[in-house]
Amino acid sequence: MASVVLSEAEKVYIVHGIQEDLRVDGRGCEDYRCIEVETDVVSNTSGSARVKLGHTDILVGVKAEMGTPKLENPNEGYLEFFVDCSANATPEFEGRGGEELATEIVNTLYRIFSNESTIDVKSLCINPREHCWVLYVDVLLLECGGNLFDAISIAVKAALFNTRIPKVRVLEDEEGSKEIELSDDPFDCIRLNVDNVPCIITLSKIGCRHVVDATLQEEACSLASLLLSVTSRGTLTCMKKLGNGSLDPESIFEMMETGKRVGKTLHTSLQKILDKEESLGTTRQKVGFLG
Amino acid sequence: MRGSRSKALHDRALVNCQYSMATFSTGERKRRPHGDRKSSEMTLHLKQTFEAAILTQLYPRSQIDIYVQILQADGGNYCACVNAATLATIDAGIPMRDYVCASSAGFIEDTPLADLNYVEEAAGGPQVALALLPKSDQIALLEMNSRLHEDHLEQVIEAASKACKDVYAVLDQVVRDHVHEVTTLLGE
Numbered sequence: 001m002a003s004v005v006l007s008e009a010e011k012v013y014i015v016h017g018i019q020e021d022l023r024v025d026g027r028g029c030e031d032y033r034c035i036e037v038e039t040d041v042v043s044n045t046s047g048s049a050r051v052k053l054g055h056t057d058i059l060v061g062v063k064a065e066m067g068t069p070k071l072e073n074p075n076e077g078y079l080e081f082f083v084d085c086s087a088n089a090t091p092e093f094e095g096r097g098g099e100e101l102a103t104e105i106v107n108t109l110y111r112i113f114s115n116e117s118t119i120d121v122k123s124l125c126i127n128p129r130e131h132c133w134v135l136y137v138d139v140l141l142l143e144c145g146g147n148l149f150d151a152i153s154i155a156v157k158a159a160l161f162n163t164r165i166p167k168v169r170v171l172e173d174e175e176g177s178k179e180i181e182l183s184d185d186p187f188d189c190i191r192l193n194v195d196n197v198p199c200i201i202t203l204s205k206i207g208c209r210h211v212v213d214a215t216l217q218e219e220a221c222s223l224a225s226l227l228l229s230v231t232s233r234g235t236l237t238c239m240k241k242l243g244n245g246s247l248d249p250e251s252i253f254e255m256m257e258t259g260k261r262v263g264k265t266l267h268t269s270l271q272k273i274l275d276k277e278e279s280l281g282t283t284r285q286k287v288g289f290l291g
Numbered sequence: 292m293r294g295s296r297s298k299a300l301h302d303r304a305l306v307n308c309q310y311s312m313a314t315f316s317t318g319e320r321k322r323r324p325h326g327d328r329k330s331s332e333m334t335l336h337l338k339q340t341f342e343a344a345i346l347t348q349l350y351p352r353s354q355i356d357i358y359v360q361i362l363q364a365d366g367g368n369y370c371a372c373v374n375a376a377t378l379a380t381i382d383a384g385i386p387m388r389d390y391v392c393a394s395s396a397g398f399i400e401d402t403p404l405a406d407l408n409y410v411e412e413a414a415g416g417p418q419v420a421l422a423l424l425p426k427s428d429q430i431a432l433l434e435m436n437s438r439l440h441e442d443h444l445e446q447v448i449e450a451a452s453k454a455c456k457d458v459y460a461v462l463d464q465v466v467r468d469h470v471h472e473v474t475t476l477l478g479e
Contacts (some may be wrong), residue, residue: 042315042316042362042363043363044315044316044317044318044363044365045315048315059313059362061313061314061315062315063315063320065320082314084311084313084314084324086311086358086360087309087311087356087358087360088358088360091293091356091358094307094309094356094358095309095325095326096326136314136315136320138313138314138315138320140313140314140360140362142360289362
């Protein structure tokens with residue numbers, strides 16, 4: 001992962017500030033940086049979203065393609081994740097440098113979405129055992145400014161909210177062979193219900209307190225972090241500990257409570273923004289990348 | 292100098308490029324963002340183009356990295372990369388001989404066309420990609436696909452050059468506006 005080199009004095013400054021609930025940029029321990037979310041930025045995808053969280057910049061594109069259902073779940077479609085760490089984020093990602101980080105992120109995303117209540121995959125099925133929609137979710141890391149997992153989960157949720165899958169009808173003729181017909185109207189499409197899609201909250205332990213949304217400098221001072229996947233109702237669906245240091249069980253319980261609290265607020269704010277963008281419809285001014 | 296120091300050149304800077312396409316950039320999902328043949332070829336073309344333009348003699352034993360990421364592809368990928376990389380190099384303050392402006396051109400129905408889009412490229416006709424140093428009219432890279440009669444070549448290159456000069460006008464204006472804004476903010 002991209003990292004900064006900090007002197008001992010800088011680390012002490014950050015740690016002492018956090019003891020007093022005051023971070024370097026003036027935030028409290030449970031405050032996020034300013035998050036910018038914009039959907040529908042890439043026009044030839046089924047859905048896309050761009051999230052800017054401080055200096056972290058993530059672009060997610062969702063493409064819906066037709067495929068065959070997996071053998072163990074013949075009545076369901078599925079999601080495939082792919083993460084590309086762009087060399088623009090840090091030169092270490094040139095060539096195959098970003099593969100380790102990308103695999104870690106992909107595995108985390110698969111774990112979160114493996115829960116069947118997250119996305120209604122049954123609605124992605126067209127013909128059981130024969131045809132289904134496969135959603136290819138592609139994450140592109142444009143800039144690393146700390147707290148990658150949170151930004152990626154917000155972007156994935158926004159992109160899935162924005163995804164428009166064309167409506168298809170299955171026509172069966174006398175011989176029993178099935179034909180798939182695409183609707184003529186390009187705006188006739190099915191949308192996904194993302195109410196149960198969780199967001200990842202990463203809590204980093206610095207000194208004896210924990211912080212939400214760590215910057216690169218704060219990540220360099222933290223010994224261990226806890227990655228929580230929280231739904232909009234405050235349910236925890238997945239938990240993972242990162243880092244070399246050790247956490248004692250009491251801090252883990254405290255961090256879980258903070259995570260649930262912060263997660264619920266994050267979900268309400270995100271849903272508000274997504275609904276506002278949706279209500280503006282075609283009149284929305286697109287900022288894109290030149291704003 | 293990152294990676295192997297053995298690649299360092301004793302008298303000039305090494306220009307290191309990477310061309311990468313996002314998997315959702317094309318109509319059909321692309322499985323490998325970079326590392327495949329086409330991306331490697333584009334990388335070499337970018338390297339060749341910028342070695343011609345950057346004053347590498349000023350930075351011996353150093354490396355200049357140019358990373359281009361395509362977010363959405365609709366024809367003229369290489370040309371857009373060159374134009375973007377020119378602006379980025381100017382923004383980085385790296386001295387260059389001149390701007391490098393690029394444009395594609397084609398020849399359909401006896402008409403030269405400048406700046407082909409994806410549909411025109413996919414039609415299979417001849418395509419020329421031209422990277423030009425506008426003030427001195429020097430060609431940094433010229434590439435052609437498919438079949439084109441040599442009588443038409445001059446017209447097509449003419450169309451591409453004109454397009455490059457138009458792009459140069461736009462890029463130059465953008466750079467001048469930006470410098471003006473920055474110096475005004477600095478209060479000079």
